[in-house]
Amino acid sequence: MTDATRASDAIRFENLTLGYDRHPAVHHLDGALASGSLTAVVGPNGAGKSTLLKGIVGALPPLSGHIRLSLGRPRGAKARIAYLPQAADIDRSFPITVYDLVCVGLWNRAGLFGGIGRKDRVQIEEALAAVGLTGFEKRTIGTLSGGQMQRALFARLLLQDADIILLDEPFTAIDARTTADLLALVRRWHDEGRTVVAVLHDMEMVRQAFPRTLLLAREPVAWGETDEVLTAENLLRARHLVEAFDTHAPICARDAA
């Protein structure tokens, strides 16, 4: 699942540097996520994990290097990406029902003006049932608890039917039962051959559920099979690598060298 099968990479990073105001948050990342892989991105706060996901969805243009998507696909067939941001900036006071919030997951099919037919309605019911929100259709989103909201967002992800699914700290402040239910969905996506990347902090969960791990501390510290990556030595190294934001950092010379 590495260099030998390059054509089946879902996402490839080529000397990628992402950052803000010329200060790198992800520095010189090289490597690839195999198509259908289930990868956890771990690292201390400020290690650039969320930045990496923002880069993949295209919300943040790279400072240098490239992110290549949809490799091995026919020209024009773009990989579909679904992205669940950290603490999604959702206006919870907006008068919209759970059903309406979830059904926009069908955007790829319905777009700006398309209708939602009977088949779609069945799918929406199924997605709501899969996250355990049957019966919540007519509730407005303001009445949901944090865990129920996260369930609704996962239902929307289900409907998005994406090839690549990016989750930014999906289980932060979520109780054990909800986490277990949602983690089952992540496994289901993995079994369906989708590429899933999740930013996580719970190392126990990473060890149990995620075959591959990228340990990030601005620079990639280790990347590979989870057991080989999450060693005490690597984690310690990661903690030391994330330094303070240096306002007077010189220009990075690595590209020139």
Next chain:
Amino acid sequence: MLYDLLIDPFVEFDFMRRALVGAAALALSGGPVGVFLMLRRMSLTGDAMAHAILPGAAVGFLLYGLSLPAMTIGGLAAGFAVALAAGLVARTTALKEDAALAAFYLISLALGVTLVSLRGSNVDLLHVLFGTVLALDDATLLLVAGIATVTLGALALLYRPLVLECVDPGFLRSVSRAGAAAHLAFLALVVINLVGGFHALGTLLAVGMMMLPAASARFWSGDITVMIGVSTLVGMLSGAAGLILSYHTGLPAGPSIILVAGGAYIASLLVGPVDGLLWRLVPGRHLEA
């Protein structure tokens, strides 16, 4: 008796019928636009843009007198310019959009009043500031009705991206690039509605026909579709009631309409079933689950 009170003024006088039609058209498009302004937390933006229209209309007035096309085009130009400039300042400088808008509208208001005073009398100034709902001619009525038609059509097309941009802008960005375009189109709708309202109610009160019905509607339903309906209804009833009030009491018509809408807002605030103040004072016993 009731006939004399409510119907007779409109049967008797042509200008009252015209005013009623004008107010109804304003309410028809102002209702939904106001609801979106409120839900997008842009209530004050609407107010600021209403003020911003003034200097544009004033320049039209300076050049051509009280001419409908000149003042309409001037108002549109000024409204768009301020909306874009405020957005630009907010995006490129440290100033937030609300502060940028406040700065622009204060300048606009002062500039507009100065420009009108340069040539016109105080009566002209009052016309521009508070409108002439009792003197709507055919051209103005057509303009207002045309604006309502365009607005409703455009809102139907923009509905999905507009709603989604309020609820979850991050998601919309991840699936579509329509968000920014929808926002700009919506700003354009706000400007044309304010220009329409300006002829009837004046620059200072035009925004009242959007915000007061919308704010009232918030207390009657938690569902956006119902809210839009209630908002439109409140606007139309306020228009009719305001005209009747002004007819019988001799109060100026524009302010009467807005005062009635204000009354509807305060009544909704007190007794509205969704979070009305009265229901806070006498909360029902809590349920079992």
